[in-house]
Amino acid sequence: MGVGRRDNAKSGATQVELELPQGGRWIPPIGRAGVSRKPATCGSLPGTSGKVEMEAVVSAENWRKALAAVVANRGAPGPDGMRTSELAGHLERHGETIVRKLLEGRYRPTAARRVEIPKASGGTRGLNVPNVVDRFVQQLLLQALTPQLDPQMSASSYGFRPGRSAHDAVKQAREYARAGYTWVVDLDIEKFFDRVNHDVLMHRLSRDVEDRRILRLIGQMLRAGCILPDGEVKPSEMGTPQGGPLSPLLANLYLDALDQELTRRGLRFCRYADDCNIYVRSQSSAERVAESVTTWLKRHLKLTVNATKSGVGRAWERTFLGFTLTMTLMIAIAAGSLDRYRDMVREHYTGRDGGPTVQLRDTWEAKVKGWWNYYRLAEYRQPVQALSGWTRRHMRKCFWQRWHSAKGRYRHFRKLGLSHELAKAGYSSRGAWRMARNGAMNKALSNATLKRYGFIVPTDLG
Numbered sequence: 001m002g003v004g005r006r007d008n009a010k011s012g013a014t015q016v017e018l019e020l021p022q023g024g025r026w027i028p029p030i031g032r033a034g035v036s037r038k039p040a041t042c043g044s045l046p047g048t049s050g051k052v053e054m055e056a057v058v059s060a061e062n063w064r065k066a067l068a069a070v071v072a073n074r075g076a077p078g079p080d081g082m083r084t085s086e087l088a089g090h091l092e093r094h095g096e097t098i099v100r101k102l103l104e105g106r107y108r109p110t111a112a113r114r115v116e117i118p119k120a121s122g123g124t125r126g127l128n129v130p131n132v133v134d135r136f137v138q139q140l141l142l143q144a145l146t147p148q149l150d151p152q153m154s155a156s157s158y159g160f161r162p163g164r165s166a167h168d169a170v171k172q173a174r175e176y177a178r179a180g181y182t183w184v185v186d187l188d189i190e191k192f193f194d195r196v197n198h199d200v201l202m203h204r205l206s207r208d209v210e211d212r213r214i215l216r217l218i219g220q221m222l223r224a225g226c227i228l229p230d231g232e233v234k235p236s237e238m239g240t241p242q243g244g245p246l247s248p249l250l251a252n253l254y255l256d257a258l259d260q261e262l263t264r265r266g267l268r269f270c271r272y273a274d275d276c277n278i279y280v281r282s283q284s285s286a287e288r289v290a291e292s293v294t295t296w297l298k299r300h301l302k303l304t305v306n307a308t309k310s311g312v313g314r315a316w317e318r319t320f321l322g323f324t325l326t327m328t329l330m331i332a333i334a335a336g337s338l339d340r341y342r343d344m345v346r347e348h349y350t351g352r353d354g355g356p357t358v359q360l361r362d363t364w365e366a367k368v369k370g371w372w373n374y375y376r377l378a379e380y381r382q383p384v385q386a387l388s389g390w391t392r393r394h395m396r397k398c399f400w401q402r403w404h405s406a407k408g409r410y411r412h413f414r415k416l417g418l419s420h421e422l423a424k425a426g427y428s429s430r431g432a433w434r435m436a437r438n439g440a441m442n443k444a445l446s447n448a449t450l451k452r453y454g455f456i457v458p459t460d461l462g
Helices: 060-073 084-104 132-152 166-178 198-206 212-223 247-264 283-301 335-348 357-375 382-402 406-415 420-427 439-444 447-452
Strands: 002-007 014-019 026-030 112-118 124-129 183-188 268-272 275-280 311-314 323-325 331-333
Touching: 060 084, 060 132, 084 132, 084 212, 132 212, 132 247, 166 268, 166 275, 166 323, 166 331, 183 283, 198 212, 198 247, 247 268, 247 283, 275 283, 283 311, 331 382, 335 357, 335 382, 357 382, 382 439, 382 447, 406 420, 406 439, 420 439
Parallel strands: none
Antiparallel strands: 002 014, 014 026, 112 124, 183 275, 183 311, 268 275, 323 331
């Protein structure tokens, strides 16, 4: 959607023309009474020098990228029921109106649909699912604002930032520990995304964004509220709700003040979203920093530290992003992460599932690959070996259950190449978990056989 400019000799008004990305149609010129503006100081595309203005937000390049991103991310429909697959067609029909409203400052985001999703550590997390069009507008803002806001943020912040990852944060934490900073102040901010102070956030944002249209729109997004499962509309007086594309950027901007304060104090730290670990040399220093930072967060950012989840300890006693360190300062998978893996196996790999074995295999393969893609960073692999052995035993237990009867088990043993004598183990009345270690099961479903048929475990993935 390109932005053009021409002068109307008769009226003396500056008019703005807007071309839709699909071409072929132009929004009628808008004079002074509409959205007459100077050209964006950063040009018509985001990422160049200068302050971002709304003209850059609705530029053709930004529009196309946002559409592709929202469609690729998919996601559930918002309150209006529109799916991401319908967005392109909707924008072809209504793109002119959306652009006009954005440029005139008349676009109004609507309340999002509130859902509760389970947390890995237990309990639930509130998630706001905006309408797809609101999601698209947030994506436009995200793409336009990130090139201006992100470079100003701390190098010790790793969450939801271009070119940075949780793995980078964990590796940096290990380097701090290896340098002798083995005492950790583990900060967990209580319900951070729900308790962001709007006034503090907007004040911080206004330092870098001068276009009042953008500021007003973001303020309206923050206050749009949500629709609860019972249909009640709950207004938002604080927080930057998770679920929209813009929320992570706003959250990082809010906590950048914390990053700058820690840097000013000369502290070594790693922050990933609202998870922050500070590394010091002694217990006394750790306790002093924990107390002072907790007070600072409450005073300046109106945030509370969760006393239950936060604490002071050695690097090998605390966890960070699902990892911990060994006493020899190797990256290891945290005990809680291993427990959650076992829960995942029990939930998604079950012998009671009546679906086809192929479907069971495909579901499991996606789960274990996703898990290992994250945790393969671990340098200490002994627990992974044990976990893989446990997983194979669980698989054999599930196959024993899926074969249902003694005759069925005997028949499957024979199909898998066992002799008549060995196959008679299928008539055993012992429990499934015990039979999973039986010699006949281990021969029929050897490690190589399970892997060949796609029933993989973490150690199969390297």
